[in-house]
Amino acid sequence: MRQLAPLAEDLGVNLVIELLNSKVDHPDYQADHTAWGTEVCAMVASARVALLYDIYHMQIMEGDIMRTIQTHHPLFAHYHTAGNPGRHEIDATQELNYPPILRAIAATGYTGYVGHEFVPTGDPLVALRAAFAIGDLEVSGAEG
DSSP: OTTTHHHHHHHTOOEEEEOOOTTTTSTTOSOOSHHHHHHHHHHHTOTTEEEEEEHHHHHHHTOOHHHHHHHHGGGEEEEEEOOTTTTOOSSTTSSOOHHHHHHHHHHTTOOSOEEEOOOOSSOHHHHHHHHHHHHHHHHHOOOO
16 A cells, blocks of 8 residues: 555545445455554555445444444545445344434534445345435434
8 A cells, every 4th residue: 555655646536445344354464453553544644545444344344334434534535335234235134223313413513425335135225225315314403
């Protein structure tokens, strides 16, 4: 990453390391904890090297999602959502409560996209509309 960072800086692009879980989906994956990713970013010391904070994966590995977002958000260049368990819809069948999580992301000043990377259990368009409604309602503060 240290070798690539100057090129990324010259080109104005970001190099983003995705944090994944090694417990369920990606055995032996090295970037499986926020602390590991933040240490890599500190060692590279470039504003062009950041993390993709995948909420599903980090719930499996370490939990404490909102505090982690509040503490480390300057290093998070992008976010992914999905329900846990199963990487399904972000609905009442799973353990993550996304409205306050999305509010915590918005409270950091983050203005980028949040990717919904999930395996639908039903109609994918219905699930995407529901996820969009959760994100739009909670981030913008709109009602209904």
